Amino acid sequence: MFWKSVVGKLAITILLLVSFVLFILTMLLLEFFENFHIQEAERDMMQTATKVSIMVETYHDRNMIIDTTERVVDPASRVVIVFDDEAWTSDSNNKNLASIDLNWLKHEKDLSRVINENKEVKKQIVLPNTDVEAMIVGTPVEDKGAVFVYQALDVIDQTKAETTKIIFLAAGIAIVLTTIFAVFLSTRITAPLIKMREAALDLTRGEFNTKVPILTHDEIGELAIAFNRMGRQLNFHINALRQEKEQLSGILSSMADGVVTLNRNGEMMVTNPPADRFIDDWYFENSIPISEKDNRLPSELNVILQEVIETEKEVLEEISLQGRNWVMIMTPLYDQNYVRGAVAVVRDMTEERRLDKLRKDFISNVSHELRTPISMLQGYSEAIVDDIAETKEEKNELAQIIYEESLRLSRLVNDLLDLGRMEAGHEQLRKEQIDVQSYINRIIKKFNGVAEDNHIGLKLTMETDSNIATFDSDAIEQVFTNLIDNAFRHTEENGFVHVKINNNEQEFEVSIEDNGSGIPEEDLPFVFERFYKADKARTRNGQKKGTGLGLAIVKNIIDAHEGVITVKSKLNQGTTFHFKIPQK
Numbered sequence: 001m002f003w004k005s006v007v008g009k010l011a012i013t014i015l016l017l018v019s020f021v022l023f024i025l026t027m028l029l030l031e032f033f034e035n036f037h038i039q040e041a042e043r044d045m046m047q048t049a050t051k052v053s054i055m056v057e058t059y060h061d062r063n064m065i066i067d068t069t070e071r072v073v074d075p076a077s078r079v080v081i082v083f084d085d086e087a088w089t090s091d092s093n094n095k096n097l098a099s100i101d102l103n104w105l106k107h108e109k110d111l112s113r114v115i116n117e118n119k120e121v122k123k124q125i126v127l128p129n130t131d132v133e134a135m136i137v138g139t140p141v142e143d144k145g146a147v148f149v150y151q152a153l154d155v156i157d158q159t160k161a162e163t164t165k166i167i168f169l170a171a172g173i174a175i176v177l178t179t180i181f182a183v184f185l186s187t188r189i190t191a192p193l194i195k196m197r198e199a200a201l202d203l204t205r206g207e208f209n210t211k212v213p214i215l216t217h218d219e220i221g222e223l224a225i226a227f228n229r230m231g232r233q234l235n236f237h238i239n240a241l242r243q244e245k246e247q248l249s250g251i252l253s254s255m256a257d258g259v260v261t262l263n264r265n266g267e268m269m270v271t272n273p274p275a276d277r278f279i280d281d282w283y284f285e286n287s288i289p290i291s292e293k294d295n296r297l298p299s300e301l302n303v304i305l306q307e308v309i310e311t312e313k314e315v316l317e318e319i320s321l322q323g324r325n326w327v328m329i330m331t332p333l334y335d336q337n338y339v340r341g342a343v344a345v346v347r348d349m350t351e352e353r354r355l356d357k358l359r360k361d362f363i364s365n366v367s368h369e370l371r372t373p374i375s376m377l378q379g380y381s382e383a384i385v386d387d388i389a390e391t392k393e394e395k396n397e398l399a400q401i402i403y404e405e406s407l408r409l410s411r412l413v414n415d416l417l418d419l420g421r422m423e424a425g426h427e428q429l430r431k432e433q434i435d436v437q438s439y440i441n442r443i444i445k446k447f448n449g450v451a452e453d454n455h456i457g458l459k460l461t462m463e464t465d466s467n468i469a470t471f472d473s474d475a476i477e478q479v480f481t482n483l484i485d486n487a488f489r490h491t492e493e494n495g496f497v498h499v500k501i502n503n504n505e506q507e508f509e510v511s512i513e514d515n516g517s518g519i520p521e522e523d524l525p526f527v528f529e530r531f532y533k534a535d536k537a538r539t540r541n542g543q544k545k546g547t548g549l550g551l552a553i554v555k556n557i558i559d560a561h562e563g564v565i566t567v568k569s570k571l572n573q574g575t576t577f578h579f580k581i582p583q584k
């Protein structure tokens, strides 16, 4: 671990560098001191030899020379003075330093030249009959012989060893100091780096407020400043992004249209609630259990996605699901020039489609209803103009038909106007307190004549906990009129129409029952729609002709009173309309 850290690498580099330099320095110093010691020793010995040789040359008294020499000479070395063919050797306190005899000196290759050729010689030798190494110098004495001085090499080696020890000690201290210094320095350099690494890890965890302390004013300090600045910028941008995202998701979730973003593989990245409803409907329609629903676009829709990706053009598709009409617009999403996916907007167009159909139906119904009476008016008036009818009776008959048709026309127009006003909410209800008993009796009396003419029994049953009810008397009278009129028109001779009233504090409840032709079951849900006529054929004959607006007006009036109207019917058995008006 330590080797891999910056501290380790730095410290080791410094240590290696210093060690290398120290090693070379030590080697050079050792070499230098070794030579130095040897040369020093040689010079010393040569000086001694020269002094003794001058003494030998100058004086003739051998005893005095020997005496003086013994005093002068360094006790660690020995001096050999060769007088003609006799040699004298000084004493030494070094027991190992054996004495050398004249014979050996004369026969040693280099040393003999001192005596024979009067030359100075410096040499390392092994002392005769021993294995002691020694350093020897010899200087000739004019005509009289020579002076040799020698010393054991251990003495020099000892001095050398001491110097070496000092050098190694110094090097050791230097290494220790360097190690401490290297570790200290690299720790100081890397401590802020370690702090920065921790701060960077904080950043990755999303803690953007982390700050690195600025401890120094060098490059690392500048790095810390740059790092802090980067942190602030990141924080700012992330905040901006987050706000943007929240805004976007707010817009998406409050949108009425469904939005789905898709990647190229058809995975849904973002959906909003309407889009979820659409996808759920899709799964339901294709009987895919919700548990199998992964986050992928249904395969049929994936085909559209692939088309968008290939053509890089917006694709519009209409889809009908569960009785609802959806329109899907899929637009490519770009990542620079590459289509990275698509965004699909789905809109529920059911209501628009329904209104559209309603409008078209309304226009065709109105024109159809108008066309019949108008063509009749045209035909019959033409017959009069062309004098086709000859007798006065015939003319009267034609005029009668024209009169009835024009009545029908005006009734149709009035009904349409009423309906239009009510649906637009312009019709204000004039609610008042009604004496139920007399009100109902008056209406029934109005129909008694018609009932007798058609041989239909008109029955009234009244249960009144209270005799007072509150509603718009004119409007409710129209409800009664339309319902009783319908009942009469669809009931054969000898049938009956039964009006039941139940009035109490809570509600005014009415049912109008007949045993007439009834309404086919499949038509029941539509009887309250404008222009709806259950039996298309019968509408064309005589007084049973209607426009199909009566029940639509009834429904509108009951709705305006916040009441409920229902119908029960069996074909060829009878029909019962039943409505309630709350009394609060």
Ligand SMILES: Nc1ncnc2c1ncn2[C@@H]1O[C@H](COP(=O)(O)OP(=O)(O)OP(=O)(O)O)[C@@H](O)[C@H]1O
Binding pocket: 415, 482, 486, 487, 488, 490, 514, 516, 517, 518, 519, 527, 532, 533, 534, 535, 545, 546, 547, 548, 549, 550, 551, 552, 575
């Ligand atoms: N009591 C009933 N028995 C059988 N069918 C009925 C009865 N009441 C209504 N219907 C059917 O419902 C249709 C719609 O009735 P609605 O009162 O709205 O129109 P209409 O009677 O044909 O015309 P309008 O009342 O405008 O003159 C009628 O055409 C008829 O087929």
Ligand SMILES: [Mg+2]
Binding pocket: 482, 485, 486, 546, 550, 551
């Ligand atoms: Mg009617």
